[in-house]
Amino acid sequence: MSKPIRVIITGTTGMVGEGVMHQCLQNPAVEAVLIINRKSSGYSHPKLKEIVHADFYNLLPVEDELVGYNACYFCLGISSVGVSKDDYYKTTYLLTMVVAQTLAALNPDMTFCYVSGAGTDSKEKGTGWAAVKGKTENDLMKLPFKQVFAFRPGFIKPIKGLTKTHNFYKYINWLFPVGRKLFPAGFITLQELAAAMVQVTLQGYNKQVIAGKDIITLSKSV
Template structure:
C-alpha cells in the first residue's frame, strides 16, 4: 500500500482515454502532480499539471532529465490496427511502449506502470494480429524492474461527458452502454471507473497483473 501522494506520468492525453485519466487525476485529492508527454500541445492548464511536448517517443534522451521523481505511469497512448501495416502497428504498440517504459524504469524503479491494453488481448502471443502484439507488449512490460506492472483490458468504455477528445461515433453508440452493463457488466465500464481503478491500483496494488473489466469495476469502488 502506498501512503505517499501519487505523482503520475500520463501518455496519450490527446486521445479519449488519456484525456479522461488525466481529468480524473487532476480532480483526485491523492494525486499530487501530473506530467503529460505529448507530440503536440494539449491545451490544458492546471496547478498540478506539467506538460512536455516531445515529438519522438522512440528517443527520449532530450527530456530524460525531467522524467524522474514519479511513482505512477498511466500509459494510454495507442492506435487502432485498422488501416495500417503490421509493421507500423508493431512499431507503435510494442517498440514505442517498451522504449518509454525502459526509460522510465531507469529513473523511477519504485513506479507502478499501468498499460491500457484491451479486451481480447492474447497473453499467449499466438499469431501476428493485434491481440498477439498487445500480449507481447504486456508480457515484456511485466519483465521490467518496476515496483509493479498492470495491464488494463477494458472493453466498451463510456466516455466522460464534456471532454473534448471523445470520438464522434460515441454519439451514436452510447445508448448501448446501459443495456450492455446490465447484461454483461464485465465488458462495459465508464472512463471514470477506468481512471479511478488506475489511481487505486497505484495506492493499494492488486493480486492479479491482468486487469479485466470486472477487476476495473472492483478497483474503482475501493476508494
C-alpha cells in the same frame, strides 16, 4: 499512509488519456501530473506539467524531467484498423517499450499501468493485434518496476464534456446501459478506469491483468 501519486500520463490527446488525466487532476490522492505530447494539449491546471516532445523513440533530451514520479498511466495507442502490421507493431510494442524502459531506469519505485484491451492474447499466438498487445503486456511485466498492471477494458463510456471523444460515441452510447446490465464486465466508464489505476497504485492488486470486472471492483474501493 500511502505516498501521494506523482504520475506521468501518455496519450492525453486521445479519449482515454484525456479522461484519465481529467480524473487524476481532480483526485486528492494525486499530487502532480506530467503529460508528454508531440504537440501542446492546451490544458492548464495547478497540478499539471506538460512536455512537448516530438520523438517518443528518443527520450534522452527530456530524461531529466521524467525523474521523481511513482506512477505511469500509459494510454497511448492506435487502432489496428487500416494500419499495416509493421506500423502497428512499431507503435504498439516498440514505442511502449522504449518509454517503459526509460521510466523503469529512472524511477524504479514506479507503478506502470498499461491500457491494453479485452481479447488480448497473453500467449502471443499469431501476428494480429491481440498477439502484439499480449507481447507488450508480457515484456512490460519483465521490467524492474515496483508494479506493472495491464488493463483490459472492453467498451469504455467517455466522460461528458471532454474534447477528445470519438464522434461515433454519439451513435453508440445508448448501448452502454444495456450492455452494462447484460454483460457488466465488458462495459466500464472512463471514470472507473482512472479510479482503478489510482487504486492499484496506492494499494496494489492480486492480479497483474485487470479485466473489466476487476476495474469496476477496484474503482469502488477508492
